[in-house]
Amino acid sequence: MDQSLVANKTIIGRVKSIVGRDSKLGKALGGLEKLQEAKFISKHFSEFLEPVVAQSENTRTESFNIRHKVYCEELEFEPLKNNCLETDEFDKFSSPCLIRHKGSGHYAGTVRLVRPQIENQLLPIEKYCINSITHETLNPRNFARKDICEISRLAVPLEFRKRQMDRFSGAATGVINEHTYSENELRCFPFIAIGLYFSAAALVMHNNIKHTYVMMEPRLARSMRFVGIQFEQVGPVIDYHGRRAPYYINPSLLYANLRPSFKIMLKNIQHQVEKYPRD
Template identity: 30%
Template sequence: MSDLIAAFNKYFEIIPANTADLKNQFFHLRYQVYSQELQLPGFESWRYPDGREIDKYDKRSVCCLLRHQPKGFIVGGIRLVFCDPDDPFQPFPIEEHVGHHFDTQLIEPAQLPRRTTVEVTRLVISRQFRNRGREIHYAHGLDDSSFGNKSDKRRQFPHPVLGLLVALVQMSSEYGITHWYAGMEPALNRLLRRFGFNLKPIGPLVDYYGIRRPYLDTVDNVLTRVFQKKRDIWDLVTDRGRIWPVSKEWTAKQLSTNS
């Protein structure tokens, strides 16, 4: 077992939020981070009198929580928004808010496999784990200070966001997902590149709960990049290829190149 996998198994546990209690823990964490700590526009506390941040997309979403095993508390969570099962051409959140800014040379939403596309949203880390440098200013808790030198013993696992990426791949495998949408600050996409998880931009910077850019990529493309550049992380998020093998197209290309 690799050191990374051993560290993950020691410190974290993925928990599908598939009960009312677990979903409420996620909604409350979102409220704490977005409404109380960061006080983001559009997430004002008065909108959520019961202390739960919920929107209309939660009805067609699945989510996972990340639990800190030694202490038992929730570290963070992540949500996947699916297409509307009754009308797949109803827009995803990013299409509804900024779809008119998409580069039509790069994407045509109607041509996407709607039922196997999701939007990755509400990637959030609790305050206890956003505690280096300027991490506290971001719901996802990633900035350059997140990647300290190896002598820094305050964090034994690279970053909790990596645990949420494990959850992302597990959920995507379970539901047969092929494409990931996301709206992110370019800095977050750049930082995710350190894990090999950066996505392709499909439009300009827009105001989408702050200045963000729309992104889209296939799961195969992303995980193949992870395999090529960050093999230890690929081993972790795919359980050494058990839940998501290397894409057949890439393998065939390598065999052809080396023959």
């Protein structure tokens, strides 16, 4: 880790121990500590990881395989497939994105952007959860098909969700090989989900899509606020693969609240995504 960040964390930690972590000053220092961490990760994210728009058969297969590992093998939301590829009807009009670990070439996560083009193509949220959307003006049915999309099937393999402290927990739990990934690289991995959302957002803007929807757990939406991603909840929490609610966002809402350090991260990801031709 950057030595200046280590020094700052040490000083902040000492002051927090003196004034008390739950005091106003202690909480403020805790927030400063998190912000410094975020700036560090934003700066170094692109050093270890890069977005990939899955436009080839090989990269799409990689995306489907990661989804199978997470949604079929680990979470058991979907049945196991003989070909180890998790796919559905929406993939015919979807654009998958991946995050690739530069050092190993392994893929650290995937997400897809469902992009209907004609009237009979529905978003997953429309087909399965349309009654959960109670915000009348932001109902996807109000907009042209080409102007809406849905972020779905975000998946991060277990290997990239383990921290350095878990290295001895055993291969069955998806342990990271300490000789493969550095300490700095491991610090980036909890932000892979943010990188995936930013990749999807970059693809949205690259293709001039106006309205984006996502079904997610409220706690995930709250965690996204840490970096300033303010999804607007457009309906109540329902039971859909766990407790989830429908959310909405557009490019203006995304930029309005995004923290400066993560704006840099988004800009870097946008620059890389824009190298790919529009679908």
